[in-house]
Structures are given as structure tokens and as C-alpha cells.
Amino acid sequence: MAERIIISIGILLLIMGCSSRYQVKEMSVGIAAEDKSDLMVGTVLFDDAWSVPAGSIGCCWKNAGALSFVDGVNFPSKVVVAWYDMETDLFRVGEATIDNKAGYEFIKEMKPFIDRRTGQYKDRKLPYLIVGMKRDGLIKVWISNAPGNYLGRQILEIGSGMAQIKELPPEEQR
Template sequence: MAKRIIIFIGVFFILIGCSSSYQVEEMSVGVAAEKGPILMVGEVTFDETWSVPAGAIGCCWKDSGALSFVYDTPFPNTVVIAWYDLSTELFWVGEAQIDNKTGYEFIQKMKPVIVRSTGEYFDDSTPYLIVGIKRNGLIKVWISNSSSEAIGRQILEIGSGMAQIKELPPEDER
């Protein structure tokens, strides 16, 4: 009996140690698109538990785009995003898998930057989680230590996925 309890406790601690839930105190979440088309982005949902609004996005790939801030949130494993391309009149829905361990490790090692416009040293520990979308349905997820206007910016791709064209929801559900 004692042997079973020891095995159970060992397995329990291994599972806890391999947990993929990494808590982030504060994080900036941005949605970006390739330059050109205007994409109307609805809610961006992470792990089916928390979300951020977006709106009209027309620029810029790997930039922070439309920003929202979240607090005391688990670093996500997935993102689901839906958008409407005004120029092609297509509605897209897609999901991207996120390597949350790599993203969290990046946050732990973030370095300060220099603000390009002022030359000031900026040591802010707020990470930027960026979800990028393209007209062809490609979804990319990056983690960065600043917006694109900084010297010393670090950015790392931590996720990707593809969206599919869907029928628009009925008028009364939009």
C-alpha cells in the first residue's frame, strides 16, 4: 500500500511539474495584419477562457497593431480568431497553436530597449503578444519585448495556424 502511495505522489508531482499554465502579471496583446487590406476582426479568444477585442486592422505585420492589456492571465496555448476581409468579402475563422513554454521563457529573459524617437532607455517588463493575420488565412503568433519603434526589439514566433473561409453568420447573430 505504501508503495502505491509513493508512486501516486511521484506521478502527481511529475504532472504538476509538466504543467503548461504559466501566469503573466501584465501583457499587451496586439492584432496585426499585412499592410493593405482592411480586415474587420472580431473577438480574439485565447484558450477558450479569455479574449481581447480588435476592430479594423490594416497594418502592420509583426507590429503590435490594435492593443489591449490583460492582467493576471495564464499564458495561452491556443488562439481562435475570426475576421472579415472587406475587399474580398470573405469571412475567415482560424486557430493557431501557441508554444506557451517558449513564450513564457522569452518573457523571463526580456531585455530593455531604446525608444527610437527620444533615444531614451526603456526598461518595461510588459511583453507584447502579437497575433498576425493575412488575407490568405495564415495566422502567426509572436512574443516581443516592445513595439516595432524601438531599438533592441526582440521578437520570436511562437505559434502558427491557418484559417478557413466560412459562411457569414445570419444577420441577427452578427
């Protein structure tokens, strides 16, 4: 009987060790749009558990235009994004699935980079999770070791999805 309990506990620990919940000590989260967009981003919600503010975004595809900082969160497996395109007058809501295992592995293997402006060598392990939106509804998610155009920058696409056009909420609820 004791042998079965020990084996059961061992199997349970093995399963828990292979969980898809990857804790991140600290991370920057960037919100980006294709260049020359005029998007008002309202919701950026990860795993229905934590979110980051966004606001007006008009550039910086893959480069984390609006940055927020989070710590002590689980690396996400999905993101829900809602935005209003001011030029086309369309409201979109969509979800992107994120390969959180690939993102977590990327973080563990991150390399240093060099700031082009200052020439400074940066060896910090601060990942940048970037959520990008295009006017056609495409949502992309990347993980990077640096926010923009730095020497030694690494970037990996870890998620994608598509937003659907939704009816705007009534004026008094906006």
C-alpha cells in the same frame, strides 16, 4: 504504505511542476494585419478562456497595431480568430497553435530596449503577444519585448495556423 504515499505525492508535485500552464503577471496583446488590409476582426479568443477586443485592423504586421492589456492569465496554447475582409468580401475563421513553453521562456529572458523617438531606456518586463492575420488566411503569433520598431527589440514566432473561408452569418445576426 506511508512511503508509497510520499512517493505518489512527490510524483504528483513533479507532474504539476511540469504543467503546460504558464501564468503571466501582465502582458499586452496586439492584433495586426498585413499592410494595406482592411479587416474587421470580431473574435480573438485564447484557450477558449479569455479574449481581447480588436475591431478594424489595416496594418502593422508583427508590430501590434491594436493593443489590449491583460493580467493574471495563463499564457495561451491556442488562439481562435474570426475576421471579415472588407475588400474581398470574405469571412474567415481559424485557429493557431501557440508554443506556450517557448513564449513563457522568452518572457523570462526578455531584454530591455530603447525608444527611438525619445532615446529612453526601458527595462520593464511587459511582453507583447502579437496575433497577425493575412488576407490569404494565414495566422501568425509572435512574442516580443516591445510593440514596434525599437532599438533592441526582440521578436520570436511562437505559433501559426490557417483560417478557412466561412459563410457570413445572416444579416440580423451580424
